[in-house]
Amino acid sequence: MTSLRPAPSPSRDSAFFWEGLNRDVLLGQRCSNCQKFRHPPRPMCPRCQSLDWQTIELSCRGTLHAVVRPVHPPLPTFGPDCLVALIDLPEGIRLLSNLCEIDLYDAQIGMEVEVFFVETESGDKVHQFRPIGGALG
Ligand SMILES: [Zn+2]
Secondary structure (H helix, E strand, C coil): CCCCECCCCCCCCCHHHHHHHCCCCCEEEEECCCCCEECCCCCCCCCCCCCCEEEEECCCEEEEEEEECCCCCCCHHHCCCCEEEEEECCCCCEEEEEECCCCHHHCCCCCEEEEEEEEECCCCEEEEEEECCCCCC
């Protein structure tokens, strides 16, 4: 039996992001003034200092920027094959997530990946990524 992931801990600034994941939607924060996306969510635009922002549905696909397999400390609820990855989205933001359904040594920087959603121990969902078209070879 696969153990469930730990529940997310939303902050006031990131609550919209986690709420979107529970509906299988990846939501981003975009400045209403200069239109720049930012992540992780925060109150002020780093480019123009505007406090006005809106939520926009993000692309379901991105590219792999970096990937590692954590060695220490052990993370039992994540399983031995868990990969931690940085995913670049076309909106110009980078998400920290997990890369699944592929071995570390088959993962290639720049490869296309797609988001999917998994339930955690609280019933809330988190985002994960996998290679487009499923596992390679
Ligand atoms: Zn701005």
